[in-house]
Amino acid sequence: DGTRTGYNRVLLKLGGEMFGGGAVGVDPQVVETVARQIAAVVRTGAQMAVVIGGGNFFRGSELQERGMDRARADYMGMLGTVMNCLALQDFLEREHHIETRVQTAITMGQVAEAYIPRRAIRHLEKGRVVIFGAGVGMPYFSTDTAGAQRALEIGAEALLLAKGVDGVYTADPKLDPSAELFTEITHREVLERGLKVADATAFSLCMDNKMPIIVFNLLTEGNIARAVRGERVGTLVAT
Numbered sequence: 001d002g003t004r005t006g007y008n009r010v011l012l013k014l015g016g017e018m019f020g021g022g023a024v025g026v027d028p029q030v031v032e033t034v035a036r037q038i039a040a041v042v043r044t045g046a047q048m049a050v051v052i053g054g055g056n057f058f059r060g061s062e063l064q065e066r067g068m069d070r071a072r073a074d075y076m077g078m079l080g081t082v083m084n085c086l087a088l089q090d091f092l093e094r095e096h097h098i099e100t101r102v103q104t105a106i107t108m109g110q111v112a113e114a115y116i117p118r119r120a121i122r123h124l125e126k127g128r129v130v131i132f133g134a135g136v137g138m139p140y141f142s143t144d145t146a147g148a149q150r151a152l153e154i155g156a157e158a159l160l161l162a163k164g165v166d167g168v169y170t171a172d173p174k175l176d177p178s179a180e181l182f183t184e185i186t187h188r189e190v191l192e193r194g195l196k197v198a199d200a201t202a203f204s205l206c207m208d209n210k211m212p213i214i215v216f217n218l219l220t221e222g223n224i225a226r227a228v229r230g231e232r233v234g235t236l237v238a239t
């Protein structure tokens with residue numbers, strides 16, 4: 001509307017692990033915290049789409065290690081993400097009266113809409129939060145990749161990667177106490193330094209298409225809003 005500064009349309013990628021609060025299943029308290037922050041952002045007029053992981057239920061690679069067929073295990077992983085989507089939808093609508101639509105990459109008409117990019121954009125323009133489930137709908141991919149791909153396809157201006165750490169460090173801060181946080185870094189430098197921001201497929205999609213990535217700590221209240229307002233939060237990865 002011309003009066004907002006910062007981003008008009010973003011894609012927020014949430015890891016599933018956080019949704020579970022460290023356990024299998026959904027932790028309502030975490031979902032409520034996330035829903036409250038998303039609602040606050042949407043009320044400012046920003047458009048927000050969300051991709052949620054499924055690590056709190058199943059990861060295909062882990063099930064494969066325990067003997068399952070990889071593709072089938074990956075489908076289980078994708079179905080897990082849909083449960084997270086429904087949980088977030090519930091909290092956004094019931095507690096915060098924010099209109100939402102869930103769109104899934106695997107069709108399940110009783111539960112959610114199918115992923116239809118132009119319809120997703122229409123929902124966003126109407127102020128609805130669009131929650132994308134089931135990743136990209138294909139085994140051997142990740143929800144990080146879904147985040148990057150959806151961000152590109154719906155014309156988001158940035159990919160917001162919500163993590164359990166403050167951003168991108170020179171080394172793993174849990175292992176190396178001297179690790180330093182980057183406030184800004186280029187895609188190329190992330191590659192050259194061998195830093196991990198997202199998985200390789202997701203990251204190269206962003207780099208090839210100049211999609212900025214903001215990596216920040218989800219557990220710091222207000223961080224989503226700060227990132228959307230364009231304030232410095234966590235690490236900005238930009239070309």
Ligand code: UDP
Pocket residue numbers: 014015016017052053054055056058059060061073074075076077078081134135136137138139140141142143144146
């Ligand atoms: N998955 C998949 N294709 C996709 C997205 C996800 O096969 O496009 C599967 C994969 O098995 C993955 C699981 O779903 O391990 C859960 O997603 P992810 O690991 O990305 O969740 P997160 O780590 O973000 O919680």
